[in-house]
Amino acid sequence: xxxxxxxxxxxxxxxxxxxxxxxxxxxxxxxxxxxxxxxxxxxxxxxxxxxxxxxxxxxxxxxxxxxxxxxxxxxxxxxxxxxxxxxxxxxxxxxxxxxxxxxxxxxxxxxxxxxxxxxxxxxxxxxxxxxxxxxxxxxxxxxxx
Numbered sequence: 001x002x003x004x005x006x007x008x009x010x011x012x013x014x015x016x017x018x019x020x021x022x023x024x025x026x027x028x029x030x031x032x033x034x035x036x037x038x039x040x041x042x043x044x045x046x047x048x049x050x051x052x053x054x055x056x057x058x059x060x061x062x063x064x065x066x067x068x069x070x071x072x073x074x075x076x077x078x079x080x081x082x083x084x085x086x087x088x089x090x091x092x093x094x095x096x097x098x099x100x101x102x103x104x105x106x107x108x109x110x111x112x113x114x115x116x117x118x119x120x121x122x123x124x125x126x127x128x129x130x131x132x133x134x135x136x137x138x139x140x141x142x143x144x145x
Contacts, residue, residue, distance in 0.1 A: 009080035010068035016075050022092060023085035025126045027077055030055075030084050034069045048125035051118040055084075058115050062107045080106075084119075091116050092123030 016024050033052040059067050068080050077085070083102055091099035099119060103112035 008068065009065060010070065010078040012070075012076040013079050013082045014077040016077060019077065019085060020089060022123060022126060023089050026085045026088040026122065027081045028072065029122065029126065030081060031069050031072050034067060035072065048122050048129070051121040051125070054118045055115060055122070058107055058111050058118070062111045064106065064108070087116065087119045088123040088126070091120035092127065 016027065019027065029048065029052060033049070033056055056067070068078055070076055070078050070081065083105055087099055087102040087106070090096075090102060096116070099116040100112055103115040103119070106112075107115050
């Protein structure tokens with residue numbers, strides 16, 4: 001399976017401005033968690049952080065290849081980040097089959113349902129959080145209509 005080694009998960013496929021607000025929040029949360037792994041004890045109090053830690057663990061131990069992410073302030077969205085954003089969005093919207101299909105692109109099929117369930121928890125926590133949506137979300141409010 002040498003073809004998998006040539007895939008660059010950081011290759012830009014979108015800009016943040018092209019994503020829904022939930023997808024933007026998911027990408028930013030993934031970037032933050034990937035760069036600064038949340039403290040496990042503190043994360044136990046926060047549903048989104050706890051599930052992000054689980055997602056990163058599953059991706060690291062059962063992933064088809066290592067996660068690539070951009071810098072927190074980068075306006076581009078890489079392929080891995082876009083897949084994650086779509087996974088969170090589909091899971092949160094109740095599109096379970098699509099969420100599971102995307103999860104199988106990221107991890108082995110045996111753990112894909114766990115990844116999809118964690119993505120649902122992250123999406124719901126992001127929707128319910130009191131955090132401000134990213135600035136670009138105000139220009140593209142499709143998801144929250």
